Amino acid sequence: MKYKFIDLFSGIGGFRAGFEKNKCDCVFSSEIDEHAREMYQANYDEKVFNDITKIDEKKIPNHDILLAGFPCQPFSIAGEKKGFEDTRGTLFFDIERILKEKKPKAIVLENVKHFKNHDSGYTLKVVLNALNKLGYTTSWKVLNAKDFGVPQNRERTIIIGSSNGIKFNYNKLNLQQTICIKDILEDDKGQVEYLKEDDYTIIKNPKKQSSGLIFVGYRNKKIRTKGTRPDTIHLSRVHKQPNRIYSSDGTHPTLSSGESAGRYFVYHDGKVRKLTLKECYRLMGFNDNFKLLGSKAKLYNRIGNSIVIPMVEEIARQLKEQILTKTDKIIKCQKSPIQMSLFENIKDKAVE
Ligand SMILES: C[S@@+](CC[C@H](N)C(=O)[O-])C[C@H]1O[C@@H](n2cnc3c(N)ncnc32)[C@H](O)[C@@H]1O
Known part of the structure; x- marks a missing residue:
């Protein structure tokens, strides 16, 4: 039926x-x-x-x-x-x-x-x-x-x-x-954006969390100082979400409807790259034939809401x-x- x-x-x-x-x-x-x-x-x-x-x-x-x-x-x-x-x-x-x-x-x-x-x-x-x-x-x-x-x-x-x-x-x-981020990455045909080496820091001895996340580093931006202890820069929580970098050998954090700029960074093959829009849609289980219309900002909002x-x-x-x-x-x-x-x-x- x-x-x-x-x-x-x-x-x-x-x-x-x-x-x-x-x-x-x-x-x-x-x-x-x-x-x-x-x-x-x-x-x-x-x-x-x-x-x-x-x-x-x-x-x-x-x-x-x-x-x-x-x-x-x-x-x-x-x-x-x-x-x-x-x-x-x-x-x-x-x-x-x-x-x-x-x-x-x-x-x-x-x-x-x-x-x-x-x-x-x-x-x-x-x-x-x-x-x-x-x-x-x-x-x-x-x-x-x-x-x-x-x-x-x-x-x-x-x-x-x-x-x-x-x-x-x-x-x-x-x-x-559970599968890894690297299982859903697309081949780089010139469309992938990379960060410059000076713009990020990779930490020593990253650990896999029970959620499957592997926090490996951060973009070199200001960290939270209020309520945080000294020497905690290696911990994900002191960095704002868009500045955190996760290993492609683990899972990705929740895509958010409030993230219009698509600041999702992963460490893959020794470099830090932004996820492409297609990869964000794959992270929600949409297939590559799904039609993406309108501005990038709106497409990021939509996928974070799905x-x-x-x-x-x-x-x-x-x-x-x-x-x-x-x-x-x-x-x-x-x-x-x-x-x-x-x-x-x-x-x-x-x-x-
Ligand atoms: C959490 S999202 C649900 C997304 C959906 N399950 C999907 O797979 O894409 C909630 C949706 O409710 C919509 N919404 C909010 N108020 C509404 C209303 N009064 N009538 C219809 N839709 C509404 C929002 O625009 C938003 O897209």
Whole structure:
């Protein structure tokens, strides 16, 4: 069966690519940023709707899965004091009203790693409560892109909900061995920018961190002095992120939506080079045929905002296996009381 999904806060379609690879069909997309919409339309040949807050939920097509990498905003703490969760005025409220109207079988939400700690954990609590109230069984976990075949240390909070009572089991996700930055570098055909030797320092005895990062040096710029101890220049944290240099034998730090100049430097074959735009897109799992339109600054913003495609691909595969195909079986069973006992069996097995 081909499942239908909607792609909210769609960016340049990272979520979409991962679900399409699992033979799911997109029936609606919404994105407020004009440049992101242009890129999405060029790559997927489909109209993207604008601001989700202005779209009537009744006009959104029926779908099986709602996908949303929604911006993180605080909820009103006053809501908690009054004993209810007030989500009005936030973009999560728009997700809620679509769920109420359309009742998809499954939901996948994505946010930054620190979403779980945002507003001392209150934001996550409100989101989970709201989904539970709408009848969704939820589970969440912080996943790292480096475990899904791309050499980037990018941690993201993933929330999955199902309407059939089955809790998504993250332990069933197929993890892959971490690869290195050098595995995704393109050949230098004159397009690669190098730093001059005088512009950087390589440290002695660099160490690989558990994240796979190998901090090897820094650009010779000012370091942070406030709150730092003397003789800590060999530590990555005293250097601002764009001045840090990482070895191509390790993973890359998180690409950021705020980095318009693409200051991502790697030490490779004895030289320090900037990652090319193509390499940044590869670090998010986009293939080289993906059309890159507009200015470099905007292209860097877009890629830093995206979700890593191979991670989504594996989530989509497991979502179909653990939740969607079982929902279909349950619907068939509900037509026959004898088969209803099978449903309970399926549910119990899924959470084991
Ligand atoms: C974290 S990004 C999601 C990126 C996407 N998952 C991808 O793979 O590229 C959040 C996106 O929400 C969009 N956005 C913010 N407010 C919006 C709104 N009111 N309506 C539609 N999109 C919105 C932003 O422009 C941004 O592209």
